[in-house]
Amino acid sequence: MKIHWVFAHPERRSLAGSLMAEGLATLESLGHEHRVSDLYGMGWKAVVDSDDFGGATRERLLVGAEQERAYRERALSEDIRREQEKLAWADTVVFHFPLWWFGPPAILKGWFDRVLVQGFGFGIKGPDGRTLRYGDGGLAGKRALIVTSVGARESGFGPRGIHGQLEQVLFPLLHGTFWYTGMAALPPFVVYGADRLTEAGYAHGAAELRERLRTLGTTSPLPFHHENGGAYDDHLVLRPELAPGRSGVGVHR
Incomplete structure (x- = not known):
């Protein structure tokens, strides 16, 4: 398989960084190809603005229309085009981030905003004129896996946990981003209690991640x-x- 690993954590020596190293080593041992986007390491620009489309000045910036125009004319900024090339190359995308305020860090939200542009990730019509989304669309046929860590205990994200069930907390990503653009969303991989993880706890989490990656191609999507x-x-x-x-x-x- 060809895996694009999108990493959104400011510290490579963190739990997240260690898990990514485990994950990439596992992919290599299994013979998979991979490419990495370390968003903080790349200094990724998280905000959409007119520079994404050539810096043209207009009375009013219509983001969707400008995205589609620039995508079709290959006029998107170079950093966006590089990420789209990785995404087009991959058959599976891993989105790896700590859960902050019940969602990904702002830098990853900015990656979605800037990379999944109209005409590429969404806003595509089928031969019959219907909009292709929620299971169809520009990224149909790809699979997407969330790898995340949370400070809370697992019980707090259970069916009656105070934080809400994790799959429902992540619904905007799993359904509203992955499935919307056509990517099949795999069950998320989560390490709980990240702030108090022991060495034994880390070893357990790393082993579970390795197993998830071994079964990446056969795991049933949501x-x-x-x-x-x-x-x-x-x-x-x-x-x-x-x-x-x-x-x-x-x-x-």
């Missing part, structure tokens, strides 16, 4: 409904016979 698969009506509402009597993000599985 079974989200396709937008164009008949599960939703013309108003993009889940049909009543699916998950009857239920509501919330869990119904989309």
